Amino acid sequence: EDQVTQSPEALRLQEGESSSLNCSYTVSGLRGLFWYRQDPGKGPEFLFTLYSAGEEKEKERLKATLTKKESFLHITAPKPEDSATYLCAVQADSKSTFGDGTTLTVKP
Amino acid sequence: EPEVTQTPSHQVTQMGQEVILRCVPISNHLYFYWYRQILGQKVEFLVSFYNNEISEKSEIFDDQFSVERPDGSNFTLKIRSTKLEDSAMYFCASSPGQGMTLHFGNGTRLTVT
Numbered sequence: 042e043d044q045v046t047q048s049p050e051a052l053r054l055q056e057g058e059s060s061s062l063n064c065s066y067t068v069s070g071l072r073g074l075f076w077y078r079q080d081p082g083k084g085p086e087f088l089f090t091l092y093s094a095g096e097e098k099e100k101e102r103l104k105a106t107l108t109k110k111e112s113f114l115h116i117t118a119p120k121p122e123d124s125a126t127y128l129c130a131v132q133a134d135s136k137s138t139f140g141d142g143t144t145l146t147v148k149p
Numbered sequence: 150e151p152e153v154t155q156t157p158s159h160q161v162t163q164m165g166q167e168v169i170l171r172c173v174p175i176s177n178h179l180y181f182y183w184y185r186q187i188l189g190q191k192v193e194f195l196v197s198f199y200n201n202e203i204s205e206k207s208e209i210f211d212d213q214f215s216v217e218r219p220d221g222s223n224f225t226l227k228i229r230s231t232k233l234e235d236s237a238m239y240f241c242a243s244s245p246g247q248g249m250t251l252h253f254g255n256g257t258r259l260t261v262t
Contacts, residue, residue, distance in 0.1 A: 072247070073249070073250075075250065083256070084254050085253045087253075135205035136205050139184075
C-alpha cells in the first residue's frame with residue numbers, strides 16, 4: 042500500500058526565516074510526486090511535479106527536491122502570504138495518495 | 150486559466166437522502182477524479198474515471214457511490230443514501246493524462262444531518 046508521511050505537522054516561522062518541509066514516501070511504481078498548497082476552505086492548488094530522483098523545481102520562494110525515498114519543499118525568506126497547508130502526494134496507477142500535510146504559519 | 154468548477158459549494162441533506170455533486174472538469178482533460186476530505190483529515194482518493202468507465206476505486210467507494218459523465222462536460226458523484234459519516238468536503242479533479250498534475254476544484258462541503 043502506498044504511504045506518504047509529512048513532517049513536521051505544523052511549522053511556525055518568522056517572516057524571512059527559511060526552513061524545509063519533508064515528505065517521505067513508499068510507493069510501487071511512482072509516476073510522479075506532487076506538491077500542493079491548500080488554503081482553508083479551498084481545493085489543493087498545484088505547486089510542483091517531480092518525476093525522478095535528483096529533480097528540482099523552483100517557483101518564487103519555493104524549491105522542491107526529490108530523492109528515491111523523500112521530497113523536500115524548501116521555503117526561502119517566507120512571507121505571511123505563504124501561510125497555508127502544504128500537501129505532498131504520490132501518484133501510482135490511477136490514483137494519488139496524499140500525506141496529512143504541513144500547516145505553515147509565517148508571522149510578520 | 151481554465152479551472153475545474155464544482156456545484157453546489159455547500160449541500161446540506163438529511164441522512165438517507167440521495168445527493169448529486171456536480172463538476173465541470175477542464176475541457177481538454179481526459180482523466181477525472183473524486184477525492185474527499187473529512188474535516189481535519191487528509192485528502193482521500195475515492196475514484197478515477199477514464200474513457201467513460203471507472204479505472205480505479207478505493208474501499209470508501211462502495212455501492213452507495215456512483216459516478217457518471219452524462220455529457221461532454223459534466224462529471225457527477227452520486228451518493229444514494231447518505232450517512233452521517235459522509236459529511237466531508239468533496240473535491241473533483243481532472244488531469245490531461247495519467248500521472249500528470251491534478252487540477253482541483255474548490256469542493257462541495259456536504260453536511261449530513
